[in-house]
Amino acid sequence: MAMGRPREFDAEMALDQAMEVFWRHGYEGATIAQLTEAMGINPPSLYACFGNKEGLLKAALDRYTKLRGAWMDEVVAAPTARDVAERMLMGIAEKQTDPANPPGCLLVQGGIACGTGSENVPFELAARRAQNEDQLRDRFVRAKAEGDLIETSDPAALARYVSAVSVGMGVMASSGSDREALRQVADVAVQAVEAQSVRV
Amino acid sequence: MAMGRPREFDAEMALDQAMEVFWRHGYEGATIAQLTEAMGINPPSLYACFGNKEGLLKAALDRYTKLRGAWMDEVVAAPTARDVAERMLMGIAEKQTDPANPPGCLLVQGGIACGTGSENVPFELAARRAQNEDQLRDRFVRAKAEGDLIETSDPAALARYVSAVSVGMGVMASSGSDREALRQVADVAVQAVEAQSVRV
DNA sequence: CCAGAAATGTAGTGTTCACTACAGATGTGG
DNA sequence: CCACATCTGTAGTGAACACTACATTTCTGG
Numbered sequence: 001m002a003m004g005r006p007r008e009f010d011a012e013m014a015l016d017q018a019m020e021v022f023w024r025h026g027y028e029g030a031t032i033a034q035l036t037e038a039m040g041i042n043p044p045s046l047y048a049c050f051g052n053k054e055g056l057l058k059a060a061l062d063r064y065t066k067l068r069g070a071w072m073d074e075v076v077a078a079p080t081a082r083d084v085a086e087r088m089l090m091g092i093a094e095k096q097t098d099p100a101n102p103p104g105c106l107l108v109q110g111g112i113a114c115g116t117g118s119e120n121v122p123f124e125l126a127a128r129r130a131q132n133e134d135q136l137r138d139r140f141v142r143a144k145a146e147g148d149l150i151e152t153s154d155p156a157a158l159a160r161y162v163s164a165v166s167v168g169m170g171v172m173a174s175s176g177s178d179r180e181a182l183r184q185v186a187d188v189a190v191q192a193v194e195a196q197s198v199r200v
Numbered sequence: 201m202a203m204g205r206p207r208e209f210d211a212e213m214a215l216d217q218a219m220e221v222f223w224r225h226g227y228e229g230a231t232i233a234q235l236t237e238a239m240g241i242n243p244p245s246l247y248a249c250f251g252n253k254e255g256l257l258k259a260a261l262d263r264y265t266k267l268r269g270a271w272m273d274e275v276v277a278a279p280t281a282r283d284v285a286e287r288m289l290m291g292i293a294e295k296q297t298d299p300a301n302p303p304g305c306l307l308v309q310g311g312i313a314c315g316t317g318s319e320n321v322p323f324e325l326a327a328r329r330a331q332n333e334d335q336l337r338d339r340f341v342r343a344k345a346e347g348d349l350i351e352t353s354d355p356a357a358l359a360r361y362v363s364a365v366s367v368g369m370g371v372m373a374s375s376g377s378d379r380e381a382l383r384q385v386a387d388v389a390v391q392a393v394e395a396q397s398v399r400v
Numbered sequence: 401c402c403a404g405a406a407a408t409g410t411a412g413t414g415t416t417c418a419c420t421a422c423a424g425a426t427g428t429g430g
Numbered sequence: 431c432c433a434c435a436t437c438t439g440t441a442g443t444g445a446a447c448a449c450t451a452c453a454t455t456t457c458t459g460g
Contacts, residue, residue: 004436005426028228029315032418042439043419049437053418104312112371113309115229126375157384160372164385167371168364171312175326177360184357185364192392204406205456232448242409243449249407253448401460408455416447425438430431 011049012063014039019060024102027057027111027121057110058124064106065128071095072135081143084136085162085193089186092166096173097182104174108167133163153196165189211249212263214239219260224302227257227311227321257310258324264306265328271295272335281343284336285362285393289386292366296373297382304374308367333363353396365389 017038021030032053036043050056075091078084096104107129111121140155149155169182217238221230232253236243250256275291278284296304307329311321340355349355369382 003428004434005428005438007437008426024313025315026228026311026313028226029313029318031315031416033416034316044421044440045438047419108371109313111226112304112312112374113224113226113229115225115231116234118229122375129375154384157388160377160381161385161388164368164372165365165389166368168366168368171308171367171371172360172364174312175322175329181360184354185361188357188361188392188396189365189389190392191395192388192390195391195395196388203458204404205408205458207407208456231446233446244410244451245408247449403460404458406455406457408453410452410454411450412452413450414448417445418443419445420441420443422440422442423438424440425436427436428434430433 007045007049009039009041009045014041014049015056015060015063018056019064019106020102022057022060023104023106023109026109027053028114028118054118054121057121061106061110061124061128065131072132076135076139080148080197081140081158082190082193082197084139084143085158086186086190088136088162089165089169089189090183092169093179093182093186096170097177097179102174103176105167105170108170109174129163129167132166133159136162147198149196150198158193158196161192162189207245207249209239209241209245214241214249215260215263218256219264219306220302222257222260223304223306223309226309227253228314228318254318254321257321261306261310261324261328265331272332276335276339280348280397281340281358282390282393282397284339284343285358286386286390288336288362289365289369289389290383292369293379293382293386296370297377297379302374303376305367305370308370309374329363329367332366333359336362347398350396350398358393358396361392362389 017040018035021035021038024030025034032043032046035053035056036046039046046056050059071091075088076084078087092105095101102109107125110125111118112125114121137156137159140149140153140158143149144153144155149158165185169177169185172185173182217240218235221235221238224230225234232243232246235253235256236246239246246256250259271291275288276284278287292305295301302309307325310325311318312325314321337356337359340349340353340358343349344353344355349358365385369385372385373382
């Protein structure tokens with residue numbers, strides 16, 4: 001009984017703004033003042049809705065991975081392992097230099113190393129990256145079963161490789177590399193997967 | 201005339217300790233209190249010697265790249281482009297999981313994204329990474345001239361690629377990947393360079 | 401052995417940080 | 431229309447931050 005005053009802001013839109021701040025400045029570099037200003041709310045609203053700064057980050061990460069989930073599904077829907085790698089890396093070259101977002105990837109920019117008290121932020125990001133890697137691995141396992149990858153290839157190693165290249169591209173993008181430079185990296189990287197593919 | 205009281209600590213040994221703190225916690229995550237404790241000095245000594253926190257970081261980066269310079273020279277001394285890539289990436293797999301140091305690479309862990317007021321820290325790191333990339337590119341240019349790489353290969357793109365994989369491996373290492381996992385990535389990555397090499 | 405130059409340890413400085421107490425506003429259930 | 435639950439803005443809270451004033455110590459040059 002009695003449901004209280006309703007929230008005056010849209011939580012998802014606010015999260016989108018918070019995501020961008022974390023993306024650009026990292027977890028520790030982002031201040032509550034920057035976050036609340038970007039979200040258009042005051043600190044008490046933030047804390048009532050997300051608990052604390054780390055809770056806000058997790059919510060932003062959830063939203064980020066959810067938004068990217070659809071795209072990852074498209075990636076693994078490619079017909080061959082090689083095409084999966086190409087679609088993934090070329091897509092990343094595009095996404096990570098999309099002027100609509102900060103450069104790079106939130107799962108990297110968010111915070112690779114953190115100070116005392118925020119030690120689990122890097123772990124949190126790593127866990128989300130691992131989800132993508134798992135999805136790739138499962139796809140490559142299937143590719144091998146389908147005779148698309150050669151007998152000696154290791155699907156888990158391939159997934160790790162594609163994941164590592166993605167991360168490297170993200171760092172490059174955040175430090176100013178343009179789309180063409182990332183495409184070149186993706187192009188070379190795909191050749192390693194091609195080398196493990198069965199020729200047709 | 202009159203040369204003042206001599207410094208009681210060894211600047212290079214102190215830098216080694218500072219390096220480790222930045223490496224583990226990143227620029228923003230490292231506090232002056234942690235740094236001075238690790239270095240075994242008090243704040244005034246730090247500021248007298250290095251100017252400020254950013255000056256200390258730059259000095260630590262200088263030392264880091266200097267220490268790694270000798271190793272990079274060995275890397276580019278490998279006989280072929282493929283061997284350069286292999287020596288580089290396998291060496292990185294080893295170095296970035298060396299228990300004597302924090303995992304990963306200082307040039308990445310130091311700070312990919314920073315808050316307002318430290319914006320040029322990421323640039324500083326990127327500039328040092330670019331030096332390695334340039335060294336690789338020069339080596340691949342030579343490899344192509346020597347007929348070691350195929351006509352259609354782009355030495356700059358190859359260097360960017362190897363550099364990107366290195367960075368990606370660094371992030372993996374910092375988030376807990378073990379040496380074997382990194383070796384697998386390196387192994388796959390080398391195959392892309394192999395695909396651009398002239399067969400013997 | 402003394403004057404001056406530079407490093408050191410103690411103990412702070414002001415600022416910024418994440419976070420919150422509180423009072424008023426705005427809704428719902430009865 | 432009233433009791434209550436929840437959100438909102440204002441205005442702070444203590445803690446931690448990078449950095450420094452100052453008196454003292456330890457050296458060199460003359």
